[in-house]
Amino acid sequence: MLLIGDGVMALVRPEWDAEAWAVGPEWWKQSMRFFRRRPALTRLIAATQISTGIWWALSQENSGEEQPGQQRESETLRAA
Numbered sequence: 739m740l741l742i743g744d745g746v747m748a749l750v751r752p753e754w755d756a757e758a759w760a761v762g763p764e765w766w767k768q769s770m771r772f773f774r775r776r777p778a779l780t781r782l783i784a785a786t787q788i789s790t791g792i793w794w795a796l797s798q799e800n801s802g803e804e805q806p807g808q809q810r811e812s813e814t815l816r817a818a
Contacts, residue, residue: 741791748784752777755784 748755753774760770773780 741787745784745787748780752780
């Protein structure tokens with residue numbers, strides 16, 4: 739969900755998104771300034787981020803594997 743949310747923020751306001759992540763060591767801040775000056779590149783990365791987040795969520799859903807903290811539907815019905 740973080741990938742999708744951050745991707746949407748970067749797609750809508752790329753400068754704000756880069757600025758929001760500009761915390762930490764100087765080399766990281768310089769990286770974020772690079773992206774702040776290049777909104778088209780930031781939007782391209784954001785679209786990739788959103789697509790990857792959706793793909794990942796769907797692949798987890800379709801894999802049939804349970805995620806931590808999830809119960810199967812039959813277990814939920816039995817508990818009720």
